[in-house]
Amino acid sequence: xxxxxxxxxxxxxxxxxxxxxxxxxxxxxxxxxxxxxxxxxxxxxxxxxxxxxxxxxxxxxxxxxxxxxxxxxxxxxxxxxxxxxxxxxxxxxxxxxxxxxxxxxxxxxxxxxxxxxxxxxxxxxxxxxxxxxxxxxxxxxxxxxxxxxxxxxxxxxxxxxxxxxxxxxxxxxxxxxxxxxxxxxxxxxxxxxxxxxxxxxxxxxxxxxxxxxxxxxxxxxxxxxxxxxxxxxxxxxxxxxxxxxxxxxxxxxxxxxxxxxxxxxxxxxxxxxxxxxxxxxxxxxxxxxxxxxxxxxxxxxxxxxxxxxxxxxxxxxxxxxxxxxxxxxxxxxxxxxxxxxxxxxxxxxxxxxxxxxxxxxxxxxxxxxxxxxxxxxxxxxxxxxxxxxxxxxxxxxxxxxxxxxxxxxx
Numbered sequence: 001x002x003x004x005x006x007x008x009x010x011x012x013x014x015x016x017x018x019x020x021x022x023x024x025x026x027x028x029x030x031x032x033x034x035x036x037x038x039x040x041x042x043x044x045x046x047x048x049x050x051x052x053x054x055x056x057x058x059x060x061x062x063x064x065x066x067x068x069x070x071x072x073x074x075x076x077x078x079x080x081x082x083x084x085x086x087x088x089x090x091x092x093x094x095x096x097x098x099x100x101x102x103x104x105x106x107x108x109x110x111x112x113x114x115x116x117x118x119x120x121x122x123x124x125x126x127x128x129x130x131x132x133x134x135x136x137x138x139x140x141x142x143x144x145x146x147x148x149x150x151x152x153x154x155x156x157x158x159x160x161x162x163x164x165x166x167x168x169x170x171x172x173x174x175x176x177x178x179x180x181x182x183x184x185x186x187x188x189x190x191x192x193x194x195x196x197x198x199x200x201x202x203x204x205x206x207x208x209x210x211x212x213x214x215x216x217x218x219x220x221x222x223x224x225x226x227x228x229x230x231x232x233x234x235x236x237x238x239x240x241x242x243x244x245x246x247x248x249x250x251x252x253x254x255x256x257x258x259x260x261x262x263x264x265x266x267x268x269x270x271x272x273x274x275x276x277x278x279x280x281x282x283x284x285x286x287x288x289x290x291x292x293x294x295x296x297x298x299x300x301x302x303x304x305x306x307x308x309x310x311x312x313x314x315x316x317x318x319x320x321x322x323x324x325x326x327x328x329x330x331x332x333x334x335x336x337x338x339x340x341x342x343x344x345x346x347x348x349x350x351x352x353x354x355x356x357x358x359x360x361x362x363x364x365x366x367x368x369x370x371x372x373x374x375x376x377x378x379x380x381x382x383x384x385x386x387x388x389x390x391x392x393x394x395x396x397x398x399x400x401x402x403x404x405x406x407x408x409x410x
Contacts (some may be wrong), residue, residue, distance in 0.1 A: 039070030098230030325381030
């Protein structure tokens with residue numbers, strides 16, 4: 001085995017520390033670390049704390065590369081780092097500073113690298129599994145997928161050399177969409193992304209597109225092995241809760257080696273397609289982030305004026321609510337309402353856990369929460385989706401308010 005494990009970090013030591021702990025539990029012997037340089041918006045204290053964390057690693061050999069200045073993009077940093085590792089290694093595992101991995105993740109990669117080295121249709125190995133349902137009768141330890149993931153992934157040098165982050169690849173998309181059914185069945189939103197210029201600059205989009213154009217396959221474990229903590233810290237381009245975040249499963253893969261030849265199972269194809277379509281419908285990422293930031297700015301302004309959301313609700317004779325959504329704003333809402341307005345439970349579109357800050361969490365399709373809702377007011381955190389949420393559950397509640405609507409009433 002000739003594999004290099006690459007960790008990409010910047011200025012979030014609170015994340016880096018947890019990711020390093022997970023790598024240590026995997027008993028790795030060697031680690032390549034790439035740290036982006038200091039820019040105008042860098043948290044210099046966090047950046048220096050990261051330096052200290054890496055320089056004090058004594059449980060494996062470390063190859064540490066710090067950029068002299070901030071890279072022009074995350075893409076450039078990651079692609080440059082991958083190419084550096086491939087100057088010495090034939091395989092790579094890529095971990096970013098917000099991806100905690102399970103204790104058996106590296107062993108999973110090593111087994112897959114060994115089994116699929118000569119199956120050139122397998123282009124990417126991924127430790128992350130989207131929240132799709134795996135049938136109980138499915139006995140293999142891996143699932144074949146079309147589009148790969150960028151949360152804990154790996155590949156071989158020969159596959160990577162075939163990949164070129166080149167906008168000229170767009171020229172081939174037309175024919176590929178006609179003849180490669182994966183563009184229709186995998187659920188990957190190619191047409192939407194090609195009109196969202198902010199996504200055209202991301203390396204992982206081009207990597208996914210490359211795999212699809214090659215009619216390749218990415219491998220997923222049947223149990224998720226990656227937990228992304230960047231949304232809560234928060235990440236550079238992330239904010240709020242996310243349907244993508246899935247807890248690491250406490251179940252272990254079947255020990256038997258998966259077969260050399262793999263195809264995408266019909267149930268998996270449908271599962272991935274349905275998930276991608278759900279998370280990519282509605283507002284764009286930029287629109288969602290703009291909405292959340294606007295809420296926080298308005299909230300801070302009102303707090304500085306000594307005003308409180310609970311006062312608005314009590315003036316409306318509302319002393320008990322349910323909340324749609326969780327995330328950072330959900331935490332702030334709990335703090336705002338505590339001891340004044342009772343939160344009965346939280347509702348989400350995709351559930352990652354059964355509780356949030358001590359409160360029960362239900363998916364909107366579950367039946368447990370649908371009792372006496374006609375006496376409850378629903379507060380919707382993702383106000384950009386208010387019309388859709390009203391259609392799904394709004395009629396069950398006495399009243400429905402967006403968070404930003406409450407700001408306007410203070």
